[in-house]
Amino acid sequence: MSLDPADLADELRLDVVSYDFVPRFNVPPGSFVPIVVERFDDEGQLHRRLETASWGLVPAWAKDVKIGFKAFNARSETVLDKPMFRQAIRRRRCALPIPGYYEWETTEDGKQPWMMSAAGDDPLFMAGLFEFWKQPDATWLVSTTILTMESAGHLSDVHHRMPVFLGRDRIDDWIDPAVLSNDVPDLLSSTLAHVDPASVTRHRVGRAVGNVRNDSPELVEPVA
Template sequence: MCGRFSLVEAMYDLQQYYQFEMREDFLYTPNRNLSPSQQAAAIVQVNGHRYPASFRWGLIPPFAKDEKIGYKTFNARSETVAEKPSFRKAFQSKRCLIPASSFYEWKKSGKDKQPFEIKRRDGEPITFAGLWESWRHNDEIVRSCTILTTEPNDLMADIHNRMPVILERNSFDQWLDPEENKESLQKLLKPCASELLTAEAISGDRFKKSGASQ
């Protein structure tokens, strides 16, 4: 799973890396401990152009009765995403890139949990495969997102039994292309190479200070 991540890159660096066109209404605030229900930055594609967007983390499907479902849908299993009612329409046409500086995972050891911070070894942003949706509540429209997960690679298997789907730059166009077929997309939903990542044990104090825990 992926239940916490950070994004602290400068906006200019994100724009250069993801090659998106800026929007005046896009607001970006770096966050070292982003958790479900908070606003997450993402990149979407409209008519062949990439734009930044801000989504509430925790996908709320259009048929939801209330927004509480988002606390259960901040991740989507890649093995079933094409069939699950909450995700299948978004998988067909509302895919996005979700950038991160790092993500956090907790390794169980008896009754204790040791947090790890996972980053790319080359220092580039991590790019999660994401989906987004729009949900209407009276006159309000809430746009939300989810991060796809898959089986762990060798590095992550020692920490947790799931990991986020991490996309490489050469697959961004394919993931964002609304015309891409399901079979080709499924081939992208696999664990990245262990050599791509580093995992460092960190203190849990940073999460206690913000009231966050796992």
């Protein structure tokens, strides 16, 4: 989270930016991350917003917020049917703008972390879902999860799963709340078909990133 998402306000046509940006270089589940959503106001006007969400989906029916630690990813193969995600996929879809993410490769010498980032100058956009959960103090927690799919291209050399990436031309359709529930399976299928692993580049980074207490720009630097 080293890129200020507010810099995308014009390009993404954001009406509201309420995400409190703090540069971070090691962002584990449970952290707060930015999400791009479209929501209707009380007068029926649609607004595109950059909001803050807790990474780890907490559905409205959850008894405990800790359930989110088990739902920081959602498998695209089962997201339409799994109780944890099936309401959100139909009604509450979002995009997560990030400069990059870490993935771990299993090697003979242990886990080797990689930094995955956009091949061009733009950030990466990942397809996500979001939910609202009423906390004990009667305030609302916004939470999110990242859709994943089977890895393709060079990304499969590192890990068997990868995020569902959104091209700029796919964001509008993905976050559109006016998409009818019956059309969501087709939307998901089309989104998956347009994922391009070549839009992502990668380099090895040091193993210090494996400790969430480490948080500095050096974590993203390439290593031999």
